[in-house]
Amino acid sequence: MELQEPFDIELNGITYSVFPDEKDTYTIFKDGEEYVQIIKDTETSWLKLHPESGLPLFGMDEEILLIGAEISKNISE
Numbered sequence: 001m002e003l004q005e006p007f008d009i010e011l012n013g014i015t016y017s018v019f020p021d022e023k024d025t026y027t028i029f030k031d032g033e034e035y036v037q038i039i040k041d042t043e044t045s046w047l048k049l050h051p052e053s054g055l056p057l058f059g060m061d062e063e064i065l066l067i068g069a070e071i072s073k074n075i076s077e
Contacts, residue, residue, distance in 0.1 A: 009070040011063075018071055025049070028067060038064055040072075 004020040017029040024040035037049040039056060046068030047056040 004075065007074055009067065009074065011066050011070060016067060016070075018067075018074070026071060036064070038068060040068065043072075044069070046071075 006017060006019045009016050009018060014030065016035070017032075019027045019029070021027055021037070025037065026039075027037050028035045030036075037051070037054070038046050039049055041047050041056070044065075046064050047058060048061055048064050049055065050057055
């Protein structure tokens with residue numbers, strides 16, 4: 001599988017830059033600054049990764065789920 005190119009998504013008027021890392025893991029930039037790292041958990045569920053440990057943080061985060069849904073749409077095209 002070839003490495004994906006970074007791409008932008010827009011949610012609620014905010015542009016996020018998405019940089020694919022390893023499989024199902026993405027670094028998200030917001031307003032030009034590193035914002036969060038997320039990982040795909042299931043088909044519809046995404047988790048934020050702890051900034052220092054890199055471990056998944058369980059808990060519902062609406063923004064992370066929306067970003068993940070946009071990423072899913074983008075990579076399935």
